[in-house]
Amino acid sequence: MSLIRFLAPALAVTTIAAATPASAAEVQKFDRAAFTAAKAAGKPVLVDVKAWWCPVCGSQNRTIKAAVTGNPAYDKLVIFEINYDTQKAEWQALGVHKQGTLIGYKGNSEVGRVEFKTDKAVINGLLQTVAK
Secondary structure, three states, rough: OOHHHHHHHHHHHHHHHHHHHOEOEEEOOOHHHHHHHHOOOOOOOEEEEOOOOHHHHHHHHOOOOOEEEEEEOOOOOOEEEEEOOOOOHHHOOOOEEEEEEEEEEOOEEEEEEOOOOOOOOHHHHHHHHHOO
């Protein structure tokens, strides 16, 4: 057996692991009790109202992922994802009108909202405001 054939599987695993760094933020499906508990604990919270078919939502998600992945500034950030198609009562309770809405909280206070925008500077500004 050649050395290259022997090492190839180990090299492939190393390459994949290096290409996908761990996210610093905790991402979870929106749950009212968990959302309330995170805010009460004073955690920085981002609510992401999204739909799988929405190109704006996809762009926002890529910007968020790029900002928080491997960034220790977002270690305490909790991102709650609301499915626009299946969790209508949840997004309506937050005063959301359409998918592609991001809402930032510090404690129980809303500190910013981005509605249907893909501007990286605007999204990163909201993330920074929440994480400060």
